[in-house]
Amino acid sequence: MKTIKTQVAIIGAGPSGLLLGQLLAKQGIDNIILERVTGDYVLGRIRAGILEQGFVNLVREAGVDARMDAEGEIHDGFEIAINGECTYINLKELTDGQVVVCYGQVEITRDLMEARAAAGLQTYYEASEVQPLDVKSGQPAITFTHGGEQYRLECDYIAGCDGFHGVSRKTIPSDVRQEYERIYPFGWLGVMSDTPPVSPELIYCRHERGFALASRRSATRSRYYIQVPLSDRVEDWPDEVFWDEFKTRLPPDAAARLVTGPSIEKSIAPLRSFVCEPMQYGRLFLVGDAAHIVPPTGAKGLNLAASDVATLYRIMTRVYRDNDPDCITQYSDIALRRVWNGERFSWWMSNMLHDFRGTENEFFSRMAESELRYYLASEAGQKVIAEQYVGLPYEALK
Ligand code: APR
Ligand code: PHB
Numbered sequence: 001m002k003t004i005k006t007q008v009a010i011i012g013a014g015p016s017g018l019l020l021g022q023l024l025a026k027q028g029i030d031n032i033i034l035e036r037v038t039g040d041y042v043l044g045r046i047r048a049g050i051l052e053q054g055f056v057n058l059v060r061e062a063g064v065d066a067r068m069d070a071e072g073e074i075h076d077g078f079e080i081a082i083n084g085e086c087t088y089i090n091l092k093e094l095t096d097g098q099v100v101v102c103y104g105q106v107e108i109t110r111d112l113m114e115a116r117a118a119a120g121l122q123t124y125y126e127a128s129e130v131q132p133l134d135v136k137s138g139q140p141a142i143t144f145t146h147g148g149e150q151y152r153l154e155c156d157y158i159a160g161c162d163g164f165h166g167v168s169r170k171t172i173p174s175d176v177r178q179e180y181e182r183i184y185p186f187g188w189l190g191v192m193s194d195t196p197p198v199s200p201e202l203i204y205c206r207h208e209r210g211f212a213l214a215s216r217r218s219a220t221r222s223r224y225y226i227q228v229p230l231s232d233r234v235e236d237w238p239d240e241v242f243w244d245e246f247k248t249r250l251p252p253d254a255a256a257r258l259v260t261g262p263s264i265e266k267s268i269a270p271l272r273s274f275v276c277e278p279m280q281y282g283r284l285f286l287v288g289d290a291a292h293i294v295p296p297t298g299a300k301g302l303n304l305a306a307s308d309v310a311t312l313y314r315i316m317t318r319v320y321r322d323n324d325p326d327c328i329t330q331y332s333d334i335a336l337r338r339v340w341n342g343e344r345f346s347w348w349m350s351n352m353l354h355d356f357r358g359t360e361n362e363f364f365s366r367m368a369e370s371e372l373r374y375y376l377a378s379e380a381g382q383k384v385i386a387e388q389y390v391g392l393p394y395e396a397l398k
Pocket of ligand 1: 011012013014015016017034035036037042047048105127130161162163164165166167287288289290301302303305
């Protein structure tokens, strides 16, 4: 077995692992990433890209902001429609100037990958049998296989950035872990098409036939979603059937602008809320999807991963720069406060915008519509939505 060493071992080369690795390297903290699949496979994942200001600031701090600034779109707000009746949530006015940036997660991941390679930082792609060891000790390690050879990676700390299906969360004993979950009784059918988007910003639609979302990747590439039953398959939705349904759920003026075309990607994803507590165990820290999942309705998945990264990066900087190892005990509590806030907003947006008549009675639907109308009808209500959408400030270390 070949022994290698680093200061922070990172499991997973998704956005969480790559962003953390870049930020740590900027502080001179040595790190190695172990990734199960190839880089191309990671880049093949279709994911949302609505970036909070906190995320944008981190990407800038990591020195990987050039393409985001050149190609990302600044969105001052978004529409919420109830059966075609639109209310504009003016993020910029309601939050004293805060906005969001629309820039695909794949692009962020690509930029981080290229920066990591350019900096000569070590990433083991196609690493298998990754297994954290001795995480409660002062000398944790990870064994793994790569290129047919067995390795032992000795480190000071392990960042589990390995997503919902990774190995890190399971390393915390089941009698220590507390998991909270809600599975939603519907899915999202997503379609990508090289057609001009119906709107320069996003439109979230509550409609009697079900939820729809008009999003975008660029001025020439659209990303659209409709709520579908969990029993549906992609084959049930040929392009023309999708376009007709999507058009029906859009507000009339957007529907009139809709340009249809062949789908270049089509898939159905389930919706889940999930949180694991605690988010650390000894010298193992859970980051991003490894610890929590949100329904995409609030565009919080990537942004909650980023706030975990921000907290862990600042803790690691204090450990190595200020020789303050005890500050690691702050991670889980700080991370979870923001995670639960993001979980609540994503759960609320999902309840407000989707059709639950398959599982809840008509009274629930009327209550949800009435609550959404109440929030949209006042500046105070719109401000609550806006401050959550742009993201609350990151909590400082004690
Ligand atoms: N060993 C090594 N790598 C692993 C293992 C393992 N045992 N298990 C999973 N991985 C890798 C996956 O292949 C993936 O590349 O960890 C990475 C986890 O990446 P993500 O699932 O994208 O999670 P994260 O980086 O936290 O990003 C969160 O992704 O799912 C979206 O909405 C979510 O936008 C959010 C973002
Ligand atoms: C997307 O563009 O894929 C997207 C945007 C906002 C969301 C969900 C998905 O809330």
